[in-house]
Amino acid sequence: YSRAGNTTHSGNVHAIQDDEKFSYGTAGFRFKSEKLPFIVFRCAYVASLRARQLNSAIGVMITASHNPSCDNGVKLVDPSGDMLNEQWEIYATEVVNATDAELPAAVRALEKQISVGKTQLSRVVCGMDTRCSGPCLMNAARAGAALFNVQFDDIGVVSTPMLHYAVKAFNEPKFAEPTHDGYYSAIADSFKKLYEITEEPKDSRYQPKVIVDCANGVGAPRFRNLLERIPSSLLEVEFRNESEELNQGCGADFVKISQKLPANFSPTAAEPKCASFDGDADRLMYFRAKASENSESNDAELFDGDKIAVLIVTYIREQLKDYENSTPMERLRLGIVQTAYANGSSTRYIREKLGIEPIIVPTGVKHLHEAASEFDIGIYFEANGHGTVVFSEIFDRIIRRTPTESLPLRRLALFSRVINETVGDAFADLLAVEAVLRHYGWSMDDWAEKLYRDVPNVQIKVPVIDRSIFKTTNAEQTLVKPVGIQKMIDTDVAKYNNSRAFIRPSGTENIVRVYAEADTVENTLQLGKSLEQVVL
Ligand code: NG1
Ligand code: ZN
Numbered sequence: 434y435s436r437a438g439n440t441t442h443s444g445n446v447h448a449i450q451d452d453e454k455f456s457y458g459t460a461g462f463r464f465k466s467e468k469l470p471f472i473v474f475r476c477a478y479v480a481s482l483r484a485r486q487l488n489s490a491i492g493v494m495i496t497a498s499h500n501p502s503c504d505n506g507v508k509l510v511d512p513s514g515d516m517l518n519e520q521w522e523i524y525a526t527e528v529v530n531a532t533d534a535e536l537p538a539a540v541r542a543l544e545k546q547i548s549v550g551k552t553q554l555s556r557v558v559c560g561m562d563t564r565c566s567g568p569c570l571m572n573a574a575r576a577g578a579a580l581f582n583v584q585f586d587d588i589g590v591v592s593t594p595m596l597h598y599a600v601k602a603f604n605e606p607k608f609a610e611p612t613h614d615g616y617y618s619a620i621a622d623s624f625k626k627l628y629e630i631t632e633e634p635k636d637s638r639y640q641p642k643v644i645v646d647c648a649n650g651v652g653a654p655r656f657r658n659l660l661e662r663i664p665s666s667l668l669e670v671e672f673r674n675e676s677e678e679l680n681q682g683c684g685a686d687f688v689k690i691s692q693k694l695p696a697n698f699s700p701t702a703a704e705p706k707c708a709s710f711d712g713d714a715d716r717l718m719y720f721r722a723k724a725s726e727n728s729e730s731n732d733a734e735l736f737d738g739d740k741i742a743v744l745i746v747t748y749i750r751e752q753l754k755d756y757e758n759s760t761p762m763e764r765l766r767l768g769i770v771q772t773a774y775a776n777g778s779s780t781r782y783i784r785e786k787l788g789i790e791p792i793i794v795p796t797g798v799k800h801l802h803e804a805a806s807e808f809d810i811g812i813y814f815e816a817n818g819h820g821t822v823v824f825s826e827i828f829d830r831i832i833r834r835t836p837t838e839s840l841p842l843r844r845l846a847l848f849s850r851v852i853n854e855t856v857g858d859a860f861a862d863l864l865a866v867e868a869v870l871r872h873y874g875w876s877m878d879d880w881a882e883k884l885y886r887d888v889p890n891v892q893i894k895v896p897v898i899d900r901s902i903f904k905t906t907n908a909e910q911t912l913v914k915p916v917g918i919q920k921m922i923d924t925d926v927a928k929y930n931n932s933r934a935f936i937r938p939s940g941t942e943n944i945v946r947v948y949a950e951a952d953t954v955e956n957t958l959q960l961g962k963s964l965e966q967v968v969l
Contacts, residue, residue: 440570457695461508477577514601514855592714637874648684768808
């Protein structure tokens with residue numbers, strides 16, 4: 434697994450030059466799959482060091498999420514199921530960037546630097562998505578972890594959130610059993626119990642049926658496994674896009690960016706409630722065919738991460754009232770975290786109607802998760818459908834572990850276990866959304882009308898030669914470099930009503946992203962186009 438001997442899953446040597454450098458980005462290392470064997474090998478070694486340092490389980494996830502099937506990637510997961518500690522991202526980058534000749538010295542230096550405590554609990558837990566390069570990379574990971582003699586657990590083909598969940602479960606046995614079954618039953622059992630103590634309103638328009646676009650990824654087999662534990666009278670799921678080309682014309686990212694129906698969804702058929710996963714099932718997007726005079730139109734109406742976040746926060750706040758009424762002195766702090774991509778309407782609604790000041794952080798789950806963890810109940814969602822709710826120890830003590838007769842508080846405790854608090858999880862989030870819709874007796878129409886309406890928005894990917902020349906500030910909403918561009922953006926934005934726009938370099942693809950909002954669809958598209966010209 435050296436750079437010189439880097440061998441692809443088809444058995445060809447694909448040497449990596451000494452001067453080719455890589456960096457641990459928002460999604461770990463993510464490239465064409467042929468580059469990955471030596472990277473995964475070295476990352477698993479770094480994971481084993483981290484495991485020894487903390488005497489804990491550390492996760493390695495092999496996936497490239499919504500990217501095409503020829504890509505793959507690897508990211509590491511810290512003991513509580515969180516993203517890897519930042520200093521260790523730097524270590525991982527250093528180890529991967531060492532030449533073959535430099536590697537032994539780099540490794541010795543690192544081994545000297547970290548102090549190793551007791552080691553009997555140290556292990557590397559590794560999962561992969563459905564890509565055909567996965568098994569070869571799993572072998573590379575096993576070999577990497579073996580260098581330092583750390584136990585290796587191959588948990589097979591899993592969604593990214595299942596891997597995060599398993600890592601936490603290995604380290605906190607009370608949390609759940611660290612197996613596929615442990616994950617399925619913890620979530621499904623909480624969903625069923627929550628169902629039992631939720632009374633659907635008499636005039637309910639809720640439909641217990643969802644059509645799910647699995648992006649031809651890991652969501653198909655694993656969500657089927659989870660649903661085996663939930664009677665179809667409680668929730669019926671129809672699966673689409675299970676085994677064709679991964680992420681091709683489908684999946685949460687496709688639906689979000691194109692605002693179109695994914696492959697195999699028809700605008701004319703009666704498909705009232707649909708949802709889309711991404712390739713590794715950590716993103717969830719609800720959608721339905723957009724009402725249109727043109728029966729051929731493939732336009733989708735999105736119920737994205739922002740809509741999901743607002744739905745969930747509305748529910749949590751309502752359940753929490755009981756607690757606040759009985760103990761007015763001891764409040765649980767409820768917060769909501771978004772990024773600049775959140776629809777302006779959602780941010781305004783949260784601020785003005787819910788009376789909560791949303792926290793805006795830079796793109797990347799790490800930033801959202803961190804900010805949400807400051808609260809007793811921290812809700813975070815990216816507009817693209819990646820998000821969850823995190824709970825503090827105080828919440829755990831007061832709401833989960835204190836027996837109560839209060840139905841709202843019992844519901845809140847169960848809801849907090851349906852959610853996968855380690856990371857955004859398409860399966861858990863879908864069950865959480867269904868539980869809330871049923872609680873309110875809401876149809877998709879209700880969900881669309883009773884909260885807020887999106888302002889028209891557009892996202893454009895602009896390919897660039899070197900995205901590193903773009904530097905931002907103000908939670909990525911202002912460009913400081915190249916000098917002068919921000920002025921041009923401001924001039925364009927000022928031409929439209931209710932407009933907002935920003936340009937930032939992607940952390941995962943060699944593109945910059947243009948995001949724009951304005952009063953009408955036409956103006957939004959125009960603004961987007963003119964901003965695209967600014968970058969080109
Ligand atoms: P970049 O490529 O940095 O915009 C994308 C998503 C992030 C996050 C990461 C990791 C958007 C606009 N960006 O990041 O939210 O999900 O991928 O997968 O959706
Ligand atoms: Zn993903």
